[in-house]
Amino acid sequence: MITVKDVAKHADVSAATVSRVINGAQNVSPEIRRRVKESIKTLGYFPNNAARSLVLRQAGSIAVLLHNLHSPFYGDLIRGIEDGAATSSRNVIFCSLGRNQENRDHYIQFLTNGTSDAIILYGSMFSDQPIIEHLYSVNFPFLLIENNFQSLPVNQILIDNIEGARGAVEYLIDTGHSRIAHFMGNPNKKVNLERFNGYTEAMQKNGLPIAQDHIKNIFEDDDLSYKASQELMQQPAEARPTAIFCSNDRIAAKAIQGILDLGFSVPDDMSVVGFDNQLNYDNCYHGPSITSVKQPLYEIGRDSIQHLTNILDGTQATPFSKSYHTELVKMSTVAPPKIW
């Protein structure tokens, strides 16, 4: 391993001078700077990150923690993070939080003790609370994305799920629907609760009652959505809802499939709205293009790195909070209801 000492000897200067050159200090004569740079190149020197981290108390990296890194849902977010990282002086590493509690704790300890300078935690699992409280208690810089955490003054980036859901349901109402069902994802994720709240807000504001069997809990297994939509369709047309608002696009896709497989039409017999705007031709989704609420995940990913970099550099006040608006992408799964 080549060290500063080797370079120093080769360039006939002190280690301190080599360090100065590496770190771009101004008080080095041009001639010496040239010589040191040449030696670095000749010897193929690169500073050891562990040693540097130790003395600087900075690891030079930001860790992005995701549940299920393998989910295709993260595409835009990751792309944004990558592009954000390109503009940051810090490197970004991605970490997948496993299910095993002990491994998780160990992993967090690993990251927060000399491996990374800050953590981005994406997702709104209630089960993340102990992690968040730990990070807060040890005063480790972190930023939450999509986790509306009220009990502590933390840095967070949110999207307005309630507004997004409300807008989607109001769009259905404006299109003429009044019996609108909701397929709700796992309530252990805050976003699903918020979207549910947006749905109820819109319904209540418009004086529309919510029938008990119009709320379906889909939890983790998306196939429940398939069955749930078929259950609805088997009711007489004048009794069943004319539209479904879903917590996310996967649920919407399965619901649509269930309806189509019974020989009904989307949107003629049933309108469907999703959330996330995640399924499209590019990822080989070939079903009907789903009208869906889009969150600006790319921007969120990109901005999160920049904000966190600024926080670390002290150019950004904390706690920092920012909310992003959603956008309703109108595609082909919504039409006026048949009149009954």
Add this chain to the structure above:
Amino acid sequence: MITVKDVAKHADVSAATVSRVINGAQNVSPEIRRRVKESIKTLGYFPNNAARSLVLRQAGSIAVLLHNLHSPFYGDLIRGIEDGAATSSRNVIFCSLGRNQENRDHYIQFLTNGTSDAIILYGSMFSDQPIIEHLYSVNFPFLLIENNFQSLPVNQILIDNIEGARGAVEYLIDTGHSRIAHFMGNPNKKVNLERFNGYTEAMQKNGLPIAQDHIKNIFEDDDLSYKASQELMQQPAEARPTAIFCSNDRIAAKAIQGILDLGFSVPDDMSVVGFDNQLNYDNCYHGPSITSVKQPLYEIGRDSIQHLTNILDGTQATPFSKSYHTELVKMSTVAPPKIW
């Protein structure tokens, strides 16, 4: 920050003893061990990774390098890696290699100098060659997956693309096809070349000529596949191929879509075989279930961590090489050709 010194003082022992307890050395009296453990718990101590890495010359982590971490294609691989990591004493970090050459080099330097102990490089881009040569030249432990690298004795895990492709094409031949087209992905990826070779091998072995316009280059833009399949279908039925073997499932999916959109049937008018077995109901692919060559990505991911861990621990001889077989998953996109 709590350090060994703090713990030492609290437990009224020396720092060396604390270190011994942390690292499970045997020569510590039970009483002292108990006291130290208690102090560690009381103070909430966790060893600093930078300091530890510096002295041990081990970072305690394995870096997984992926191009386009955001690709849904990596799902099974990442899942396997996660599960492999759970059995390893080392942590796994995921890294996305950007497009910018300078950033890339910097990132590699960052990883190889005190940030990680070994690298897993997935993918068969020819452009990875400089990275591989660099890692080799600095004697940094690494493992290639799906990159058949011949010029240096490196650790690698491969799948038998040629065999897989040959088997797929022979299945088509056995089903009665003789005019079989090939939609070939980006030739800058070795896997696509290998699959092409498997195709030609099968054709030649069975005495089937390959018509010039039956080879379509799809490169990066999958939509080219859509157009290419439509071009084929516009030829008279007795002249056009009766089956297409595609470099991957995305290409296959677009080809199928092109055929269907012209009002033709898959597999009645055209049989299609893909590679990767990647598109299914779970990731919201709703087209015809594609007959496809499946690679054991989960196993590869899991095994790669274990092999690399063993290599680092010196319990696995190097260079290490292993090849995995593929499996043809027969679904609904292949049927005997109509007789002409």
Add this chain to the structure above:
DNA sequence: TTGAAAGCGCTAACAC
């Protein structure tokens, strides 16, 4: 079995 001391590679404070 335990402690004192040296040193991993680097940077920063201080001297010149």
Add this chain to the structure above:
DNA sequence: GTGTTAGCGCTTTCAA
């Protein structure tokens, strides 16, 4: 502008 020195937190000789 440059070198000397100390020290980041940890592990590991070496002595006791």
